[in-house]
Amino acid sequence: MTALLNIQSLTVDRGPARILDRVTLEVGQGETVALVGESGAGKSTIATAIMRLLGEAQTSGQITLDGAGDLLALRERDMVGLRGRRLSMIFQDAGAALNPSYTVGRQLISAVRRNLGLDKTAARARAIELMTQVGINDPEARLTAYPHQLSGGMQQRVMVAIALAADPDLLLADEPTSALDVTIQAQIVRLILAQTKARGAACIFVLHDLALASQACDRIVVLYAGQVVESGPARDVLENARHPYTRQLKSCVLEIGTRDLIAPEGTVPSHRDMPRGCRFATRCPRVQDRCWAEAPPLEGGAHSFACWNPE
Amino acid sequence: MQNAERPVFELVDVEKVFQVRKPGQRFGRQTVGLHALDGVRLSVGQGASLALVGESGSGKSTLLRVLLGLDAPTNGQALYRGRAIREARAGGSDFARDVAMVYQDARGSLNPRMTIGALLAEPLRRFAVVPEAQIGARVEQLLTRVGLPADAAARYPAALSGGQVRRVAIARALASEPSVLVADEAVSGLDVSTQAQLLSLLRRLQQEMGLTLVFITHDLGVASYLCENIAIMYLGRIVETGPTDAVLAAPAHPYTAALRAAAPSFFQPIAEPLPGEIPSPLDLPAGCRFSGRCPRVQGDCHASDPYLARAGEGRSVACLHPLASPQASALAGTFQD
Numbered sequence: 001m002t003a004l005l006n007i008q009s010l011t012v013d014r015g016p017a018r019i020l021d022r023v024t025l026e027v028g029q030g031e032t033v034a035l036v037g038e039s040g041a042g043k044s045t046i047a048t049a050i051m052r053l054l055g056e057a058q059t060s061g062q063i064t065l066d067g068a069g070d071l072l073a074l075r076e077r078d079m080v081g082l083r084g085r086r087l088s089m090i091f092q093d094a095g096a097a098l099n100p101s102y103t104v105g106r107q108l109i110s111a112v113r114r115n116l117g118l119d120k121t122a123a124r125a126r127a128i129e130l131m132t133q134v135g136i137n138d139p140e141a142r143l144t145a146y147p148h149q150l151s152g153g154m155q156q157r158v159m160v161a162i163a164l165a166a167d168p169d170l171l172l173a174d175e176p177t178s179a180l181d182v183t184i185q186a187q188i189v190r191l192i193l194a195q196t197k198a199r200g201a202a203c204i205f206v207l208h209d210l211a212l213a214s215q216a217c218d219r220i221v222v223l224y225a226g227q228v229v230e231s232g233p234a235r236d237v238l239e240n241a242r243h244p245y246t247r248q249l250k251s252c253v254l255e256i257g258t259r260d261l262i263a264p265e266g267t268v269p270s271h272r273d274m275p276r277g278c279r280f281a282t283r284c285p286r287v288q289d290r291c292w293a294e295a296p297p298l299e300g301g302a303h304s305f306a307c308w309n310p311e
Numbered sequence: 312m313q314n315a316e317r318p319v320f321e322l323v324d325v326e327k328v329f330q331v332r333k334p335g336q337r338f339g340r341q342t343v344g345l346h347a348l349d350g351v352r353l354s355v356g357q358g359a360s361l362a363l364v365g366e367s368g369s370g371k372s373t374l375l376r377v378l379l380g381l382d383a384p385t386n387g388q389a390l391y392r393g394r395a396i397r398e399a400r401a402g403g404s405d406f407a408r409d410v411a412m413v414y415q416d417a418r419g420s421l422n423p424r425m426t427i428g429a430l431l432a433e434p435l436r437r438f439a440v441v442p443e444a445q446i447g448a449r450v451e452q453l454l455t456r457v458g459l460p461a462d463a464a465a466r467y468p469a470a471l472s473g474g475q476v477r478r479v480a481i482a483r484a485l486a487s488e489p490s491v492l493v494a495d496e497a498v499s500g501l502d503v504s505t506q507a508q509l510l511s512l513l514r515r516l517q518q519e520m521g522l523t524l525v526f527i528t529h530d531l532g533v534a535s536y537l538c539e540n541i542a543i544m545y546l547g548r549i550v551e552t553g554p555t556d557a558v559l560a561a562p563a564h565p566y567t568a569a570l571r572a573a574a575p576s577f578f579q580p581i582a583e584p585l586p587g588e589i590p591s592p593l594d595l596p597a598g599c600r601f602s603g604r605c606p607r608v609q610g611d612c613h614a615s616d617p618y619l620a621r622a623g624e625g626r627s628v629a630c631l632h633p634l635a636s637p638q639a640s641a642l643a644g645t646f647q648d
């Protein structure tokens with residue numbers, strides 16, 4: 001089966017800084033994939049690169065979307081046709097993503113019209129249907145509300161409705177719940193999973209929380225300093241982690257009842273003094289001479305990792 | 312109480328009402344009272360650690376402002392070692408020196424034009440913690456204690472990462488040698504690795520210096536790692552309190568149970584979430600304020616408003632039909648009216 005999305009050797013430079021370095025990853029039809037890693041690792045950059053909204057950056061490699069070819073080679077006009085229709089994105093802060101001066105109805109209806117080419121009446125009916133699907137009670141009344149009149153959770157539901165309006169094949173959700181309370185978080189994650197599943201859509205979740213990633217996603221891709229260091233089925237990556245960084249990330253997760261916390265030393269190196277070999281070498285408990293000299297390649301089949309001295 | 316001393320903090324039926332414009336009225340001058348805190352009872356002993364947990368708008372920050380004496384309670388008593396907090400605060404620098412605060416927005420709380428060294432020296436001078444000649448050495452000591460390199464003293468906040476800035480905020484809070492540390496979401500929004508570093512630091516400080524800790528967090532994992540006791544807040548009320556381990560192992564209040572279930576846990580199915588959202592404090596349901604979302608709601612819940620009552624060893628719960636925890640059911644007969 002061909003993958004829905006296939007990213008090969010995606011490299012992104014901003015000036016002298018290599019923000020993403022030969023990132024390779026695949027998303028199958030209807031699959032849910034988590035991107036995890038520390039702040040600055042490049043998770044949002046990957047999602048934004050797929051939407052081709054990176055702006056000034058220099059980009060190389062291929063991002064192949066089934067049926068559309070290499071997105072990086074498309075004309076902007078063709079890309080516009082894909083955004084919102086086959087690819088759509090939800091951001092962390094729904095409040096900032098919605099326009100404060102238009103009602104949510106106007107924003108949702110215009111997304112529906114733009115992406116589905118419906119007339120006004122049909123678009124309004126579809127908007128109401130979408131709002132019902134994302135669990136907004138009394139949708140007709142809510143259409144006339146301005147974003148600030150809705151809670152953060154409601155705003156995020158509206159964003160989910162807008163993103164799903166045209167039944168995209170791939171939904172990119174960049175920390176869609178980290179600004180929300182835990183009980184609302186669970187509602188939104190469940191909503192996104194249920195709605196993408198019902199549509200057979202695939203989903204890339206950018207998440208900070210490994211435990212949540214294990215609950216929500218089929219596969220996990222671990223990023224460190226712009227590189228994929230480990231990727232595979234969620235269980236393999238979390239219960240049989242081969243890369244020392246994945247282990248470290250997992251040992252930092254606090255579950256209820258965690259007594260001992262092994263806090264890792266140090267921080268991610270800055271782009272100015274990135275180690276030449278393995279980028280994790282400065283913090284790795286298993287570092288060897290070779291690690292300083294040569295960057296380990298990402299190897300393996302379904303479960304792959306980039307390390308000279310794996311666990 | 313084994314300890315004859317007065318608790319560090321004691322709140323007795325504290326109410327905090329803010330006057331806000333009537334909803335729906337953009338220009339009217341009519342105001343209504345918003346109960347940000349309602350009947351809060353709390354006692355924090357010397358050396359204790361308490362986590363305050365609840366959704367946004369539940370009143371955590373307001374409670375903290377009352378503890379710090381920044382807001383006076385509208386009704387009830389808020390005491391610091393037996394004395395009214397506002398009075399203690401007004402009566403000289405002892406209170407400010409003894410009770411230190413770490414704000415959620417660490418960067419915003421630090422003057423960007425001062426070096427880290429100057430930021431740390433400032434409370435040392437204000438409270439005359441050490442003689443002038445020893446200030447440099449003490450700054451260095453503080454930096455080491457929170458795991459920052461000595462050369463950080465010469466840098467400005469802008470040159471530090473988010474995690475490092477939080478360390479500076481903690482070092483600054485510790486400068487006056489307080490016995491109480493109060494923190495509002497001090498580790499939220501940080502990477503798990505940075506968070507782990509800060510939490511182990513806080514735990515070490517707590518053990519080494521015998522700090523009393525009041526810690527606001529929405530993360531039950533953080534609460535359970537750092538704090539012996541927990542208070543769960545919902546819409547201005549404490550709805551359950553007790554030893555963290557016991558409360559989280561067997562919640563008695565349905566809201567605690569829902570928070571517990573919503574906390575991510577490896578490979579568990581995502582729990583059925585609570586329906587709906589936290590209602591507006593201006594539009595409380597009749598009876599129990601959780602009744603609109605509660606999976607255990609019964610007829611009487613719409614009629615009477617439960618208050619915090621004893622429910623086992625060191626535990627209290629405000630619910631007419633609490634979940635049967637082993638302790639609570641053993642003590643069900645002794646429920647006080």
Ligand SMILES: Nc1ncnc2c1ncn2[C@@H]1O[C@H](COP(=O)(O)OP(=O)(O)OP(=O)(O)O)[C@@H](O)[C@H]1O
Pocket residue numbers: 014019037038039040041042043044045046
């Ligand atoms: N517009 C920009 N200009 C320059 N550098 C940028 C820009 N956007 C991102 N970066 C840099 O690219 C790197 C990757 O950033 P990215 O936002 O993808 O990280 P992330 O993994 O999403 O982090 P977070 O968890 O904090 O959201 C970081 O070093 C960041 O500072």
Ligand SMILES: Nc1ncnc2c1ncn2[C@@H]1O[C@H](COP(=O)(O)OP(=O)(O)O)[C@@H](O)[C@H]1O
Pocket residue numbers: 329330331345346347365366367368369370371372373374592
């Ligand atoms: N200065 C104020 N004026 C009016 N309302 C306030 C003020 N401070 C807080 N509130 C209200 O009091 C309630 C509790 O707020 P807060 O203590 O900030 O909650 P939390 O910290 O748990 O999110 C909220 O409904 C909030 O809007």
Ligand code: SF4
Pocket residue numbers: 243244245278279280281282284285286287288291296306307308309310
């Ligand atoms: S390659 Fe070496 S430094 Fe890098 S993660 Fe593996 S053992 Fe550690």
Ligand code: SF4
Pocket residue numbers: 564565566599600601602603605606607608609612617629630631632633
């Ligand atoms: S009193 Fe009733 S509605 Fe309130 S928490 Fe208890 S069972 Fe639920």
Ligand SMILES: [Mg+2]
Pocket residue numbers: 043044045174
């Ligand atoms: Mg990001």
Ligand SMILES: [Mg+2]
Pocket residue numbers: 368371372
């Ligand atoms: Mg708050």
